[in-house]
Amino acid sequence: MTGKPYRQNSIRSLPTFDSHVLETYLDDQRELKNKVYSMFRGRPDLLPETVEGLSKEEHRSLVRRQLIALLEAGFNPLDFFSHDVRKYFYLGECLALVDLSLTVKSGVQYSLWGGSVVNLGTEMHRKKYFDDIASFRLPGCFAMTELKHGSNVAALQTEAVLDLMTDEWVIHTPDDGAIKWWIGNAADDGRAASVFARLKIPDTSSTHPVPGSGHLRPQVQLIDHGVHAFIVPLRDASGSLLPGIEIKDCGYKVGLNGVDNGAVRFTHVRVPRTNLLDRFGTVDKGGCYSSPLTSQARRFAATLGELTGGRVGLCCSSVSLLKGAMTIAIRYTSHREQFGPPDSPEIAVLDYQSSQTKLIPMLASCYALHFSKNFLVKQYSEMKKTRDPHLVEEVHALSAGLKAYVTHFTANALSVCRESCGGHGYAAVNRLGMMRSDHDIFQTFEGDNTVLLQQVSALLLKQYKSQFKGAPLTSSYRFLGQLLASSLPSNPLVTYDTDIRHLRDPVFLTSALEYRTARTLFTLSLRLRKHRAKLGAFHAWNQCLNHTLNLANAYIESVVYKCFLKAVEECLDPDCRRSLKALSDLYALRCIESDMLFRNEDYIAPAKAKAMQRLMVDLCSELRGVAPALVDAFAIPDHILRAPIGLSNSTGASDVYKEYLLAAGFDVV
Template identity: 65%
Template structure:
């Protein structure tokens, strides 16, 4: 019997002593080429140029340790909500001005949300509601008069507010919202009304307890120009509507009910709102894209209702950027806990007097965690590129750039939050039973983060938006129209999509497999190939079944196309980041992470083999290279999560603390009440 069979027999044996004696000895990272050790502080500074903001913000919580509760899920929703308010007020008292940052320095604003995600994800969401959504809607959809009236009070949290878009019956389909805003010409007021239970505003953050006002999305209706009694419906617009006359006192005609306990984020006071003929002044309309005069005449600077609606929603992309940043913060925290734990946790060994082996030395553990770590780095570079585009979009108002940011923010939000949700479960499993302990936070992070896949647009809907824009660019490319930045690779990629290069399909040398030109071309090829085929399928099915059924028949292909596009953009962003890194040791690790990110995607997607882009022997070589890169990165894995720069007092998971590398059980035992 071979040694492998001996090991398996030992595991299956009923004799515990025999199991210990023949436990397997995994392939050690020492069997692979070693990456040079790098200074984690240098890597942190490179990846995180806003580290001074991190130090300022995290110092607030170091000075107020009572705000850092280790088991938030043990609090009642009322206790948790009060804790979140105290955290936000402490942050504001320290001199932070979130709405000012959103308006003048969005990079720092989005980074602030990422930092807060590991303090308490409820705090991140509370801030997002107050500043990105409530404040952002006033700033981006209103006039200068609205800005002057509300800015300071929103920034100081003196005017807590809500973003009342989602209804009980309608969420992602914003155009179908039912809440009405009817102009009473005689009194020069809007009458805000909930026509039926399906139009109740639902899951509205800040509504249950704190919100004094809300941006309410409602159907704008004015008397028909013909003088008839009918109303002209101009579609969904945004209005500022008071909810309370004072804390705890509802405004006339406003009824609010608490949505109660949720699966997570119980520090956010979600509520349901009914409006019964609530009157607000005509100036309550946020009128950047449409206005109504004293006589009830509607006008808009936009050439069509579709353009106006798209411009209105386009101004709200900042919420998706913020969710991407917050999700990345959670992803980095989960990987920090799991990788540090796996590096110090000993399990089995070769037997005899030999010591047990760290769990992270097992290839199976490496394959679960290290491609995820590579993805976290890739998505960080992609997020930074998105934020840069967002800042440029706000500066220039360029139409093509706006479309690019809309697509990229939708795609990155969907991809990042979906990947983070899946990875948190992997991290929990990789930490064994200790990952199930509430004090180690993985369960709470998983539960709190889960709704990020639904916030600001369901991920499946957002990915369809990305696919739709890709198809539009594909059609436009044949008309000679310029491609926006994130899609500019498609022109060259489409030309190379057919056929695959037969020489490259058989090249299995490590130099070739880790050549960025090959890896970028491979992901470009996949996106272009999928775009080409889905466009052809849509044309065929549309002729037979109509546009709606054709889209539905191609839906799964369209979702895969959107994900492939985001992975291609992320890889190119990461390789650009590798080139910008001046420290050679840091650059070596970043290059290995980028290679692993790309190769793991190529290995996982059967398209490359079906399309003859990879020969069978090359597919096997890709798999071996993925395993080899995991082995190389094992030696610097702890340094790579250290470079995320999450202090122990913020991470608060005993098995994942930096100090746990030297004393793995001291903090853990103390957190569970044991005296040592």
């Protein structure tokens, strides 16, 4: 479908292109997608019109059946996760459009529960559990968060104390604040969990006075080795809770009600010593702790580092959902007509400048984020193969930063898509509301976005500091060195240049975005140093926190733009490339134009800012005609998208209502 745009001025449209050509360029794993979606085509019972009227029990049962149907059809997510992560993340993208609860349930089982066993355990754990986790015979949980501690994982209070006599860990919740909370798969299905608890070993050498006796008697003190993961069985094969395990349902949530989140309390639960997932630290029969990593902090970082896969998965499914919402909004607004010149037909909603400037830059970001998440998946998969420590650090920062950036963007975009579709966007059957509610928590779980962005900035600051100590910057950060070394000049020729060729020149756009990162890093480091002397490190950081978040965003946007630019350069079809180039220009211009830093630092003069604003409006107008083809290239089949107002088979303004009327129960000829 193409939706013929109404032309109101002399701005030229971009040449149309075959959306299949672009689809092929965007997606080299279509075969897997086709298989997954054709499995669902054959199972309409797994694809209800909407899940909004379902009780949580009905929704959970649906999601369980969907997951089992996938396994029965031969898809093995845990096998993908262990041997071909690209396929694993791609499957998550596909499932996100079926039902986000399904992606999350699958993520809990395979990436969190399965991933913790595979990545934090040893070959022994892998052998023992892999097949049962893969087949869902052993549904499991990832039990990290507690009632009183979510982001601050180092402060978790659940205890795992070694009983030297029985060679067992005693897992215990010391107080209500340490009850594990929000644990996915716990309320109904989970038969076991990776429980994050403080590993404590008796220090048999210690002697202490017995109070009041005046005598010395050996009394056991515990040595706390920090947070580790332990496999703890929760339910028996019949689903009954095991002794010492108490689980409550977290109840209805704002979205994702197909996932059974629960709260778990442990009362002196005994598990064998070998249930410690001990890749980064082990304990022998005599209670002796050993680790290849020298400090507790390094062990903790290594443990958390193994969990980056979850964040990569969230980026992928968030981008997938964004594509779904963009598809609905662009198709619908291309056909929905309201008002028009006197004695003339009404015009499409997408022909209004306000709609274009809302939706088309979002479409540009959607493409930018598509290429960036591909880059992240590539880097992650490379890191898994090579274990190169530089890459580990880089992927950690990239996954943290992109997860925060992508999910924040998508959360806002879902609202704008709903609003752009007016009242009909609010009908549950059109799915935008459900997408918005389900996705919202992506900004919080697997690391709260505000907390994750700080990790990105901390890494940039570390790179910046190590440069002064003579250490070379790793390849991804080399641009910082060049910009910082040249003391960040703002070139007057650049400041005042309003020529369109210059404004659309990737050299200008790249250097502007890099300048912003380097400048923000430079000023942040000065401010931190100044405040640290008076306030100490913690309060100095807090004093500069917004600055810190700006730095992370600036860095991520420059990475995203670079990924986009590379994709434009590598696209061989000239018509597709022209549209991609316009989208990439729009993406970068918007990042630059919306940031006051460029004007405050005299990098961009007011006249240039105005020229950029005009150019962005023009680019939106140029792209309006190809916008439907740009969403068609996402190639989401109608039976998966399911929103009656956003289907591909409506080819004109009257058709767009047909499916919707049918969904409401009207007969349509």
